[in-house]
Amino acid sequence: MALFKFYNIQLLPMDTKKTKEVGVEGYCKLFNALGDQIDVVRSKGSKLSSIAAKMRGEMYFAPYSVTIKEYPSDDKLKPNKLVHGYFLKFDDVNELVDTESGKLEYRSKGNTSSKRYELEFVFDPINHILAIHDTKGLPAKNPLISGLVDILDGHAHKLFPEHNLEIEELTAADSVKEFFEEPKQGITSYSGLVTFSNSDDWDEELNEELRPEARKAERELKDLSVGKWETKYKSFKASMMSDLPRIAKIQMMLATLYGNAEASYVTADGTRKKYHMEDHPVREELKEKEAPQGTLNRAIAIIRLITTAKMKTRVSEDILTKNKNLL
Incomplete structure (x- = not known):
C-alpha cells in the first residue's frame, strides 16, 4: 500500500491581460529544467546538497530523478504527458566519530548520508497537480511547500519571468x-x-x-x-x-x-x-498488489489518483x- 498527498502547483500570469498561461508544455519545460540541473550536478561530481532546499535538523530536500513520459490520449497525434521522478530527503555527513572518545572513525569522499528517504512523485501537467508518496521522511505541509518553492522557483523565474509560482496542498x-x-x-x-x-x-x-x-x-x-x-x-x-x-x-x-x-x-x-x-x-491509496507493472504504467495509475483527489x-x-x- 502506498499513500499519496497532492499539491496544486501553478505558474500564474502576473498581468492577466498581457500574459498567457504556460500550459502543459510550460509545466513540462519547468520540470525538464529541473532534470537538466540534476544531470549537470552529476556530471560535475558536485554534491546533491548543492541544489537542495535546507530543512530542519540538518536535513536537505532535493530532486533526485525527473523524467517526462508520454502516454496515449484521445488524440492519437498528440499524446498526453506526465512527469515521474523522486525527491530525496537526506543529511550530508562526511565524517563519523566515536560517540565516547570523539575520535574520527570514518571520513568519506563526500556526498554521503546517514539518513536517506526516497520520495516518489508524479506531476500531471494538465491539472498542474503533484502527487507525492506520503511515507516516512516526507516533510510536513509547510516545510514541504517551502522546499518545493526553493527547488522550482529559480527555474520558474528564469523560464517564465512574467509568471508567479504558487503551491497549495489539496484538502478534502x-x-x-x-x-x-x-x-x-x-x-x-x-x-x-x-x-x-x-x-x-x-x-x-x-x-x-x-x-x-x-x-x-x-x-x-x-x-x-x-x-x-x-x-x-x-x-x-x-x-x-x-x-x-x-x-x-x-x-x-x-x-x-x-x-x-x-x-x-x-x-x-x-x-x-x-x-x-x-x-x-486529501490522501489516496495506490494498492501495490493491484499496481500495474512498469514505471510508466505505475505513473499512469498515480495520474488516476490525481484525478480522484481533485474530485x-x-x-x-x-x-x-x-x-x-x-x-
Missing part, C-alpha cells in the same frame, strides 16, 4: 461539509486565503447556485490581476456571527483546491472549537447555501 471537501453540518451556537471568526487559478474551468468545482457570484468575483479579480484573495471576519466581543457571508462560503469552497481556510465557533453544547482546513489533506476537493452540497444547523 468532506471536512467543509462536516464543519457546516455540525450544530453550532454561532461562529466567532473566519479567515481564508485563495490563490486564483487562471484556468477557464475552475468554477466547475463550485455549487451551481454559487457559480454566478463566484464567476463575477473571479472575473473582477482576474481583470485587476489580483493574485491572492484574503478574507477575515470577526464577531463583536462577547457575541457570535449567525452565519458566514456567502462570499466566505464561495472562498471556502475554492480553498480546498486553491488555498486554505479556518474558523472558530461554538458548538451546540457550548464547546469552543476551531476548524483548520489544512488538517484535512475530492469539490464542495457541492446544499449545506453551504442552506446552513440550518446554527441554533
Whole structure:
C-alpha cells in the first residue's frame, strides 16, 4: 500500500491581460529544467546538497530523478504527458566519530548520508497537480511547500519571468461539509486565503447556485490581476456571527483546491472549537498488489489518483447555501 498527498502547483500570469498561461508544455519545460540541473550536478561530481532546499535538523530536500513520459490520449497525434521522478530527503555527513572518545572513525569522499528517504512523485501537467508518496521522511505541509518553492522557483523565474509560482496542498471537501453540518451556537471568526487559478474551468468545482457570484468575483479579480484573495471576519466581543457571508462560503469552497481556510465557533453544547482546513489533506491509496507493472504504467495509475483527489476537493452540497444547523 502506498499513500499519496497532492499539491496544486501553478505558474500564474502576473498581468492577466498581457500574459498567457504556460500550459502543459510550460509545466513540462519547468520540470525538464529541473532534470537538466540534476544531470549537470552529476556530471560535475558536485554534491546533491548543492541544489537542495535546507530543512530542519540538518536535513536537505532535493530532486533526485525527473523524467517526462508520454502516454496515449484521445488524440492519437498528440499524446498526453506526465512527469515521474523522486525527491530525496537526506543529511550530508562526511565524517563519523566515536560517540565516547570523539575520535574520527570514518571520513568519506563526500556526498554521503546517514539518513536517506526516497520520495516518489508524479506531476500531471494538465491539472498542474503533484502527487507525492506520503511515507516516512516526507516533510510536513509547510516545510514541504517551502522546499518545493526553493527547488522550482529559480527555474520558474528564469523560464517564465512574467509568471508567479504558487503551491497549495489539496484538502478534502468532506471536512467543509462536516464543519457546516455540525450544530453550532454561532461562529466567532473566519479567515481564508485563495490563490486564483487562471484556468477557464475552475468554477466547475463550485455549487451551481454559487457559480454566478463566484464567476463575477473571479472575473473582477482576474481583470485587476489580483493574485491572492484574503478574507477575515470577526464577531463583536462577547457575541457570535449567525452565519458566514456567502462570499466566505464561495472562498471556502475554492480553498480546498486553491488555498486554505479556518474558523472558530461554538458548538451546540457550548464547546469552543476551531476548524483548520489544512488538517484535512486529501490522501489516496495506490494498492501495490493491484499496481500495474512498469514505471510508466505505475505513473499512469498515480495520474488516476490525481484525478480522484481533485474530485475530492469539490464542495457541492446544499449545506453551504442552506446552513440550518446554527441554533
